[in-house]
Amino acid sequence: MFKKIFVVTAVLLLVAGLVLAENRMRKNDDLGTAATVKGSLVSLDTEWYLKSGGSTYELHFGNRRYLESTGMVPLEGASCTVQGFLYGHELVVSEIEMEGKTFRFRDEEGIPLWAERRSGAYGRGTRLGAQSRGSGSRNGTAGRCGSGS
Numbered sequence: 834m835f836k837k838i839f840v841v842t843a844v845l846l847l848v849a850g851l852v853l854a855e856n857r858m859r860k861n862d863d864l865g866t867a868a869t870v871k872g873s874l875v876s877l878d879t880e881w882y883l884k885s886g887g888s889t890y891e892l893h894f895g896n897r898r899y900l901e902s903t904g905m906v907p908l909e910g911a912s913c914t915v916q917g918f919l920y921g922h923e924l925v926v927s928e929i930e931m932e933g934k935t936f937r938f939r940d941e942e943g944i945p946l947w948a949e950r951r952s953g954a955y956g957r958g959t960r961l962g963a964q965s966r967g968s969g970s971r972n973g974t975a976g977r978c979g980s981g982s
Contacts, residue, residue: 865920
């Protein structure tokens, strides 16, 4: 009897691990295509954009409290290089280099650095300068492009 319980428990743990790994991969896929874009910062109301060539990308830094804790202060017209995930004309910021300083917001897998990893939650962010909203964006969570990333 003990042997059966042990085998069933081991199989359940294995399946749970595979499901969680698959879920984590989907979260990264939802962000868009990895990209590096150089340009200059533009502010419109409470939103920040990156102007690069003939294109303009809405920037999503993520959790406002985390952004403030980095000490980063976006400057209108500042030249910068943004690494992140491109989804149409929206750019989820993983890392931004501005005026010789680099600020990180996501790890290499796209997971927010402010996220609560112990509980499996990935954090809820707000747009830079905006109030927190209860609903999310295209993937059903706040913290992506709908109410920040």
